[in-house]
Amino acid sequence: MGIARPILGLVSLILLAGAIVMTFFIVLSGAEIGSQSTGQVYFLQADTSGVSNGNNNLQNPARWTYLAICGVQNGHNSDCSSTRAAQPFNPVGNFGTSSGLPDRFSNENHFYYLSRFAWVFYIIALFFGVITFFLGLLALCTRLGSYLSGFTVLIACFFQALAAALMTAWTVQARDAFRSNNQSARLGEYAYGFTWATFAIYFITAVLFCVGGSIGKNEGSSRTQKSYFGRKRSTRSTRSRGSFVDSESQRRVKDEYD
DSSP: OTTHHHHHHHHHHHHHHHHHHHHHHHHTTTSOSOOTTGGGOOSEEEOOTTOOSSOSOOOSSEEEOSSOEEEEETTEEESOOOOOTTOOOOHHHHHTOOTTSOGGGGOHHHHHHHHHHHHHHHHHHHHHHHHHHHHHHHHTTOHHHHHHHHHHHHHHHHHHHHHHHHHHHHHHHHHHHHHHTTOOEEEOHHHHHHHHHHHHHHHHHHHHHHHHHHTTHHHHHHHHHHHHHHHHHHHHHHHHHHHHHHHHHHHHHHHHHO
């Protein structure tokens, strides 16, 4: 059982590393870094052929990523807008017009806050995921490290669940709004896969860390009990030997006087 904790800790660290990498793919989507992996990560793609703001520079179809709004070329993000932290989903504000957009998007605050809070929760979950990765090094050798890692990854799991739920809410509602307006729209497979896979990994690693922390607990208590009873038995035997010696000495003194 002594080797089980390092094995569980190592497995957890490998899973955590994968979750952290997937989250980085999400939060770097839309950035011009020449990565084929992030180039396929987006949350929503929609047809914008009917949208007009007096300019002809609108992406069609348009992809909403974490950092920008991009067009599509050979299945990858291209011709992205200027990047900004936590690019909100707000088609009227993004394109500067409501012409050709579904009426559902006239309520700008609904989708704006859903997407912005989702972006914030992504970062919080990533922060605690990274903290857990470094604490997980202690989980390889100590029970305390396992429990601390389990606690912090549960926090990451909580915020990742919020991010996944909000992201799913706004993307599905927006997709349905585009389709009801006879505009094709689709969800981003990679963004969905990375998001929910990260949530699952955080949950699994929390369980593994807690199991690793519980390993050896019963063994330690049993050793304590054994040592306690061993001392007790040894004390009793010492006392019995002492009483035997005392009785012998008393018998000898009595015989001398007789």
